[in-house]
Amino acid sequence: GESEIQTLIREVREETGIDELDIHSYIGKINYSYFRGDGMKSEKEVTFFFATTPTREVKISEEHADFRWVTLGDALSMLDHAKLKLILTKGHRKGLY
Structure with missing residues (x-):
């Protein structure tokens, strides 16, 4: 099977x-x-990693209708799931973004 890193790379590419x-x-x-x-x-x-890309161009897959780049504050206000908010906040506290 794939490692978590291999899965991350594949999923980002596909989506x-x-x-x-x-x-x-x-x-x-x-x-x-x-x-x-x-x-x-x-x-x-779901496993979360902090990753960056110099690429600004995104070609979303058919399973998605739209995307947008957002700030941390906007992302937190858009999320309804408490665990997702916790993950984003945890990464921010670590100084990752």
């Missing part, structure tokens, strides 16, 4: 078209449950 990625550090993981469209409960684990 944004960005190939040039500088991975700086691991931030953390969150686990959560959700109900799929068919009503079945599913478990998910």
